[in-house]
Amino acid sequence: MxxxxxxxxxxxxxxxxxxxxxxxxxxxxxxxxxxxxxxxxxxxxxxxxxxxxxxxxxxxxxxxxxxxxxxxxxxxxxxxxxxxxxxxxxxxxxxxxxxxxxxxxxxxxxxxxxxxxxxxxxxxxxxxxxxxxxxxxxxxxxxxxxxxxxxxxxxxxxxxxxxxxxxxxxxxxxxxxxxxxxxxxxxxxxxxxxxxxxxxxxxxxxxxxxxxxGGSPMPDMQSAADLGLRPVMTLASRIIGVQNLRSGDCVGYGASFTADRPMRVGTVACGYADGYPRHAPTGTPILVNGQRTRTLGRVSMDMLACDLTGLDAGLGSSVTLWGEGMPADEVATAAGTVSYELFCALAQRVPVVEG
CATH class of the missing domain: 3.20.20.10 (Alanine racemase)
Known part of the structure; x- marks a missing residue:
């Protein structure tokens, strides 16, 4: 597969x-x-x-x-x-x-x-x-x-x-x-x-x-949707692993995120080798099964973690990193960059399909 x-x-x-x-x-x-x-x-x-x-x-x-x-x-x-x-x-x-x-x-x-x-x-x-x-x-x-x-x-x-x-x-x-x-x-x-x-x-x-x-040239003033623009690229993946954390457990390299309560954490098949920004911090928005949630911890080369607590989601659930339903400008702003960089950084190993 x-x-x-x-x-x-x-x-x-x-x-x-x-x-x-x-x-x-x-x-x-x-x-x-x-x-x-x-x-x-x-x-x-x-x-x-x-x-x-x-x-x-x-x-x-x-x-x-x-x-x-x-x-x-x-x-x-x-x-x-x-x-x-x-x-x-x-x-x-x-x-x-x-x-x-x-x-x-x-x-x-x-x-x-x-x-x-x-x-x-x-x-x-x-x-x-x-x-x-x-x-x-x-x-x-x-x-x-x-x-x-x-x-x-x-x-x-x-x-x-x-x-x-x-x-x-x-x-x-x-x-x-x-x-x-x-x-x-x-x-x-x-x-x-x-x-x-x-x-x-x-x-x-x-x-x-x-x-x-589909990116706004001035996202702090007007969103792309407000301007009537439509996203052209949607970067999508799936949940490939689920972990149940206890309070005090950490996530990812450097243990940069620590759970303050019991949590469900999903591992997404997407990382900086796919073009996702490594510097995106905990809290960067993401969609799982159409539900808005956040990333957790440090982005790895091939994977990143997201919060599944309280979501109707699990192994195999669909994920939208940016695009339809998750504006690239929001992701870019959270990561301290611009949507231009997200689009241009898409890695060659990511399959591209039309429609």
Whole structure:
């Protein structure tokens, strides 16, 4: 028998979330951000779910972009970190894959390259995230060099917000618009949080990411359910062992949990080697037979413990680690992380099924 753990992916939920994002975008076009194997959900599964309605795809790796082209997707594709070598640049141009340009090295590489076709580019500006991008004051120079190169097609401008899910975007947006708006070029600034909180900043292209997978970009303000989002991934397992504890008995490595009364404890076939966060503390929410309970003690490589006291549950009972009925955002918050990490950390050994 196979180990009783699997991740169930619901492509219909991905489609629902994308259509909601596009509706929120108003007249703007919406990339589906499918980087990192669609946040661990499966690139082609998610892409197929929106084949007939998606405006375009945003990702990082030229290899993933080529997988989409090989699968027959003709929509615009953009590489959010741009190209890393001349071969990538030539491949992107030959296959109508747009690219961010965020540094002098990329700009020089483009100026010197021999390309089969013009490359559509997005000039990335650093307006305060301080991760990637030209300082805004360089936009006129970069734009002039791109135009003079004769290597580009459509030129657009983009930036990325640091605090769209928190203190806001006003300062960054003002810096961006001071230089980008006068150019009249298409603009892209809104990620999931900005799309949901700041409709005045949708502009020409929006790039929803976490919301497409049923996670809230601002779980401390609004839950995914409140936003109308549906979970795309459900990580499920079963109880494979039951222990009856006396008061004073301990659970797991390090004896980090001690029972203060008689308890029933279930052992779940899921651990950090499956992608469950090792740092998730006692009290992290979990569903057993549809009943909400909590984890106990330290997460092991292949197993974790949960409280079955008073539950109608036992050996073989179904467990939902996150997903349908157990929001990934809640699990992530309890573990001191974000749902992005839970999804992306799903281990290769976990079987993935659709529907």
């Amino acid at each position: 196979t180990r009783p753990i699997l991740a169930r992916i619901e492509p219909a939920a991905f489609r629902h979330n994308y259509l909601l994002a596009r509706q929120q975008a108003g007249g703007a076009r919406a990339w589906a951000v499918v980087k990192a194997n669609a946040y661990g959900h499966g690139l082609l599964s998610c892409a197929e779910a929106v084949r007939d309605c998606v405006d375009g795809f945003a990702l990082l790796e030229i290899g993933e972009a080529m997988r989409l082209r090989a699968a027959g997707f003709t929509q615009p594709i953009v590489l959010l970190e741009g190209f890393f070598a001349e071969d990538d640049l030539r491949l992107a141009a030959a296959n109508a894959i747009s690219s961010a340009i965020h540094c002098e090295e990329q700009l020089r590489l483009l100026e010197l390259a021999e390309l089969e076709a013009p490359l559509d580019v997005f000039i990335k500006l650093n307006t305060g995230m301080n991760r990637l991008g030209f300082v805004p004051e360089r936009l006129p120079e970069v734009l002039a060099r791109l135009r003079a190169s004769g290597k580009t097609g459509q030129i657009s401008v983009m930036t990325h917000f640091a605090c769209a899910d928190g203190t806001g975007i006003d300062e960054q947006l003002a810096r961006f618009n001071a230089v980008a708006e006068p150019t009249g070029l298409p603009r892209s600034v809104a990620n999931s949080a900005a799309l949901l909180r700041y409709p005045h900043a949708t502009y020409d292209w929006v790039r929803p990411g976490i919301m497409l997978y």
